[in-house]
Amino acid sequence: MNMYAVIKTGGKQYKVAAGEKIKVELLDAEVGAEVTLDQVLAVGSGDGLTVGAPLVAGATVSAKVVSHGKHDKVRIFKMRRRKHYKKSQGHRQNYTELEISAVNG
Numbered sequence: 343m344n345m346y347a348v349i350k351t352g353g354k355q356y357k358v359a360a361g362e363k364i365k366v367e368l369l370d371a372e373v374g375a376e377v378t379l380d381q382v383l384a385v386g387s388g389d390g391l392t393v394g395a396p397l398v399a400g401a402t403v404s405a406k407v408v409s410h411g412k413h414d415k416v417r418i419f420k421m422r423r424r425k426h427y428k429k430s431q432g433h434r435q436n437y438t439e440l441e442i443s444a445v446n447g
Contacts, residue, residue: 347445348384349403355383358403358442368436371407377440379403385447392447401447405440412436 346359352367371377382401385392392398418431 345385345387345445345447347382347386347401347403347447349379350381350383351379358445360442360444362442363408363439364442365413365437365439367438368410369407369438369440371438373407373409375407376443377405377407379405382447385445387447398447401445403442404444404446405442408439408441410436410438 344359346357348355348357350356351369354367356364356366358364369377380397380402382398382403383394383396385398385401392401394401412434413436414434416433416435418429418433420429421427
């Protein structure tokens with residue numbers, strides 16, 4: 343019976359299970375710290391699925407901060423042909439890597 347949850351953090355939703363590693367938007371936590379994610383939208387186990395309205399009451403996900411880092415560079419290039427307009431820009435988004443330790447639902 344493998345338990346999983348759908349959580350919301352940083353404006354995005356992730357399907358997680360114990361033992362997985364995920365990269366989420368930057369969290370204000372030290373490396374090695376335990377964080378509790380309490381915005382749980384759904385909890386599933388085998389055939390059963392509990393969907394919140396909008397959150398599942400009392401459900402939490404425990405995770406450990408593995409590292410902080412930056413994603414690969416994204417190139418932004420804008421150009422208008424024949425108008426002598428070119429604009430180049432780059433961006434690297436910060437992330438926090440989490441290792442999910444438990445789904446408490």
